[in-house]
């Protein structure tokens with residue numbers, strides 16, 4: 060196991076990471092609300108979490124990763140007000156809320172695959188963990204943290220000490236922010252719903268019986284229920300977008316610690332926003348709604364160009380989106396693929412100097428922009444043998460996730476025409492006879508026909524020009 064340091068939102072400091080169980084990490088990342096496609100800002104967060112997970116693997120840890128899928132209870136308005144996002148969407152698309160959830164969950168999984176993001180070990184839907192959520196609310200009720208008002212069961216934030224320990228805000232500031240929603244019955248502006256009652260005049264598609272009446276869970280409770288279900292006491296790292304710090308994660312901590320009496324996650328990591336011109340955060344409700352499909356795939360840009368773009372900014376710093384930025388990343392990605400392609404297929408020992416430099420940056424709170432610079436330096440360094448370079452690049456790609464392996468593997472599947480095969484054999488013969496002039500001429504002919512030939516100790520390889 061190698062040491063790594065991570066910036067913990069709880070302490071606002073970089074800390075040496077120490078897992079609860081030696082060699083293993085319990086990781087929880089807040090997942091999507093499946094009522095629409097993920098936008099690039101969401102996907103940046105999932106990429107940051109994938110970089111983290113790959114870095115943990117790289118350091119030698121086993122990682123147990125749980126993610127929630129919100130398919131009920133996330134309301135349109137802030138602070139537990141307004142319509143359920145899934146039910147609202149279901150009316151717009153004229154499909155059931157269940158169909159909406161299935162459709163956008165599949166779309167989300169496809170996005171993750173396109174971005175070469177490693178899937179979680181477990182993902183739970185909110186609708187599949189209703190009984191766990193009810194049990195947790197019962198526990199809170201028993202311990203005196205829950206109270207009932209006309210539209211649901213709420214958590215009394217004034218009863219929980221250190222409510223703002225994650226956000227580091229003054230409680231007055233938080234309350235001021237929460238006051239705009241105007242639920243007069245709540246005891247404190249920061250209190251939040253644990254269970255909402257179904258409206259009397261309307262039949263909801265998703266609703267369940269509970270000890271408090273027919274209804275559905277509040278948005279925050281699912282993450283507490285699922286992390287405890289999936290990770291047990293292995294509550295090492297919890298991640299999400301920085302927009303979750305003040306409310307969602309703050310509430311997760313309050314309700315979990317109140318229910319269990321134990322610390323809820325030792326490390327909290329947050330990814331910064333993707334911003335569009337003018338410094339605005341990318342959001343579904345805004346007109347700058349960019350998806351992997353409309354911003355990259357439809358424009359013939361490689362999906363992993365977005366991954367490369369995200370590697371170029373530190374996860375705690377905002378990344379500015381522009382079409383030019385994506386185009387530049389796409390060019391840079393293709394250039395990397397070309398360079399790797401030219402390295403041949405032979406793999407030797409890694410270059411330890413480069414690898415150590417790379418690791419020390421990765422393990423320093425995921426300094427991936429600098430680590431990427433080391434990767435580029437390696438590719439350019441002509442003093443490193445091709446086979447060594449390839450081995451080192453592939454090793455680094457375990458963190459970067461640019462799928463360099465596929466560049467090499469796909470090449471082998473390409474059908475080489477007989478004509479080219481014959482020319483390659485003729486060139487080999489010329490080389491054996493030390494007729495290098497003839498060999499060069501044949502190589503030029505091969506290249507003119509769109510192929511590249513490279514000599515190796517085993518003979519030669521032919522590849523298609525990219």
Ligand SMILES: [Zn+2]
Nearest residue numbers: 089090282307
């Ligand atoms: Zn969450």
